[in-house]
Amino acid sequence: MHRNIVFQQDNARAHTARYTQQFLKQSNVQVLPWPALSPDLNPINTFGIRCRGGWTVKTIDLKTPMILNIPYEGTGMLFQDIFLQTLVSSKGRRCAAVLEAQGGHTHC
Template identity: 30%
Template sequence: MRDFIFQQDLAPAHAAKSTKDWFTKKQLEVLAWPANSPDLNVIENLWAIVKWKIRDRKPTTLDQLKQNISTAWEAVSAETCDKLVKSMPWRLQAVIQAKGAATKY
């Protein structure tokens, strides 16, 4: 038995039959995600942090862009990740209070 549930939104690539088949084949449980729900996945916050860290850089090549992203990603602390994960109960409560509408998260 696995001790996790995979979370993803309903982006077209995530909802594709081939994607669903892959999860079924691997016997991975996927969290049911209602349409038009706020995306509470903390990865979105992590991407925002990375974007913020590279906002003033002006890469001129794809390799420079990749390096900037990699450097910014590696600079995100474990504490930041832990804080985001621990914020999930508040995120979920905010969505419940907003009756599924957008929240500050």
């Protein structure tokens, strides 16, 4: 594993299972503390939800941190790139909204 990678997860059962926790520890993966049931601010998850709604992700190259390197097919590459750029550029606004909501749900 890369030493400068931090794993952010939503505390779903699959992520907190004993086997998963042991694997992460043995693999020296740094895990970002994240409260359970918190709004997810990770743009790749929103992209994944959108993919399930009409786009198909064929493969994800985990060796490359750039989300724009994900091969996908669907309604047009230009629109998808703009969608991803919007997700990333709105991160600051969405984080501020979560802080204002004291970790609760937002309408961002």
